[in-house]
Amino acid sequence: MTAAISVRGIEKSFADLTVLRGVDFDVAPGSIFALLGSNGAGKTTLVRILSTLLKADAGSATVAGADVASQANAVREAISLTGQFAAVDEILTGRENLILIAQLRHLKNPGAIADDLLARFSLTDAGGRRAGTYSGGMRRRLDIAMSLIGEPSIIFLDEPTTGLDPQARIEVWQTVKQLAEGGTTVLLTTQYLDEAEQLADRIAILHQGRIIQNGTLAELKALLPSGGEPILVPKEPSLEDVFLALVGDPTPTEATSGKAES
Template sequence: MPYTIEVEGLRKRFGNATVLDGVDLQVQAGEVFALLGPNGAGKTTTVRILTTLLAPDGGTARVAGHHVVREPNAVRAAISLTAQEAAVDGMLTGAENLRMMARLRGAPKGIADDLLERFDLVEAAGRRVESYSGGMRRRLDLAMSLVQRPQVLFLDEPTTGLDPRSRRAVWDAVTTLADEGVTVLLTTQYLEEADRLAQRIAVIDGGRVIEQGTAAELKARIASEVLELHFADRSQRIPVNGPDDVRRALEAHPDAERIELHQPSLDDVFLAVTR
């Protein structure tokens, strides 16, 4: 399949600090791709370069077939970005924010009303955004990025601070967009979010991609299953790889009152590969 995002050897320094040290990524058309990593790993810097907000110091990057340095206007025409801070006008109502964006992007009439309904903002449409909760502002911000359907949607930690209902609304929107052929690159601190949404995941640390694959591939390659043994006065967790390890652990602990076998999670992968 064609790649909608192609990154090779991407580098960026701020003063004496190397933030990106040769990042390589390839994201297929219509794919949800998650970029994970600890704070300061370079996730947001990568997104800012790919969305033409920041120039790289080295390497190459193409988005929707366009070079991010030589063809920034073409890149901007093909993408939408929902950044960590909601880019909405608090003095305007929710409906006014969406209609203003629709006029700026030359979107068809009625798109604002459709998006208000899609993101459960109809009842709040006539209120000033300054009165919105954080979750409502985030949903409005995402709706504004979809006034004109992009080829590529960048979501930089889109559900940080959202309540479970708002988070689920964002997840549903991302899934729908991917089903419709939109390529989505998201950064997130919620590993459950990446596990649920992303077809493929890259883990970035120290400015480099250190692991990449599907969630299932990463779990199988990096993390072990965990056998949890419960005794009368304590519990013990033992990493195991396959039935032979399980058998040996049970033979060594015949006094266990209850046993549980846990599959590895992305949390286990994250802790295993990051510093």
């Protein structure tokens, strides 16, 4: 099966700061692929390269079969990008936000498109309200709905639940699962271990600019033996156990380096 996203040897530096050091992975069509890493690991930089917003220093990548460097327009036609913070117009209603994007994409029947997406994301009752009155989870769902206008085959979600409360996070998780069930390929970046564990078909751990492990949740858990106290029921390792065993406890430098780049 041809990969929806294929990355080979991607490198990127900013002045004397090396962010990506030869990244390789493939994403299967219709799957959820989680890029898991701490702040400063290079996740956002990689997403910006794959979405043609930034040029790599070395390596190559294809998205929907198009080269991100030489076929940027074809890549942009196939993808949608949702950043770390919801990009909705809070003065407009939810429905008006969707209609605006449909009009900007020169699509027919923008009202019908808006109504369909409101229903799909359980926002019909709130469609006539200003987006500024929405909860964090509702704004995020509206943001993702806006990203789907034009039916992109691939969507990039850069830390989609940053700053959301637990209930809103669950709402977004349900939305992401529905996208994949509908055939959309999802690449999401996250620093939340439970998010990757709940959502991803495959998880790649990005650490200090490199993919240090890539596999299913079961494959990653198999890296650590089950264990426990002799008198207790043996405990299967969690994704958190695997992550900390691979990357170690963050040093003060690592813990602070992500303020400018995630």
